[in-house]
Amino acid sequence: MPEIELRFCPFCGKKAMFIQSDIDSESYVTCSGCFCRTRKIHYSAEYGANERAAEIWNRRVQDEKNKD
Numbered sequence: 822m823p824e825i826e827l828r829f830c831p832f833c834g835k836k837a838m839f840i841q842s843d844i845d846s847e848s849y850v851t852c853s854g855c856f857c858r859t860r861k862i863h864y865s866a867e868y869g870a871n872e873r874a875a876e877i878w879n880r881r882v883q884d885e886k887n888k889d
């Protein structure tokens with residue numbers, strides 16, 4: 822799987838990481854500092870949950886920057 826780039830947390834500036842639950846077939850991105858996170862993304866055959874979660878996370882980083 823190719824490495825997916827995650828931006829730093831818009832709230833605390835710490836590193837973000839993927840959390841995967843094989844039990845629920847869900848994936849999301851969480852911050853290692855303040856533990857804010859994206860909503861959970863359910864795996865699907867045609868679309869990787871990690872890619873989707875990363876997309877949501879990175880877009881939120883952008884949105885937070887645009888607020889200023």
Ligand SMILES: [Zn+2]
Nearest residue numbers: 830833852855
């Ligand atoms: Zn954070």
